Amino acid sequence: MLEKEDFENIGYVQRTHGIQGELACKTTVDLSFISEDEDRYFLMLEEQGLLIPYAVEGFRTKTDEIDLIRFSGIETKEQAETLVGSSLWLSRDYLDDQELSEDPYDFARYLGFNLIDANRGVVVGTISHIDETTMNTLLYVDTASGDELILPIAEELFTAYNDDERTLTLDIPEGLLDN
Template structure:
């Protein structure tokens, strides 16, 4: 069985109530009110095991309450505490959409092919993602990771083609 490419999205912190609910702490920017998540993978004995999400609601503090199919008691839920949570890299229209943390190491280029630099870190400023890019000169610049600026993400060449906003070095 070939596993999908996975990206870490959070950690199970603790149980919530007695009906198998769990508190999930997000390590990526995710809003269950605006996005859906049908399934995730948790590592159990070092092996990624799929879990189907039955319900997911935001707590508003960078965490959510999640219920997995088949996990109905507090005892079952306790077995999952401290598990890392992974999600498959999403595919839309045949194009792979990596999570922002997967983009570290990608080269940012302009539409005319000019290399701007390499992403060294992804910052989250109150839900606004920003790429920290190291230029060939060694200087760092911050570029908003706004979907309107991103034209293409090429996983094979590890490049992101972006319209760089005017005024950025």
């Protein structure tokens, strides 16, 4: 069985690219080693809390932070759209020589983290998606009650983060958590 502890969250599927199932993925590690032997690698996508393996069929780097990835079995834009927003995970075995992002303002690193409100000292929920396509970066947070919160994020709101405990503490402005 796949255990989450054996994998590292390395980013997320940001959007589709083209009409043939290619995905633009925001990543926190250099995945260029995949292009040397694409058929050998699997990336995990988190779906409903479970890690699902996807065989890499094609890989190319677009920018320092965006990789274009094709997965086996994903042939159309419509199929690819179902994966947008999914967290990307890679086996820790592949990361031996890779540097994980240490930049606290590289928001993709917080996917799957628990969000804590610094003012109340309580867990708000789990960060399920990060949207950096808008003027203000947005966090999508799944709460324990099953609701989804959308919160703007900015460097000024950061108070603490803990990679080991997978928590991000923000000074959330008053009123944003009110129903």
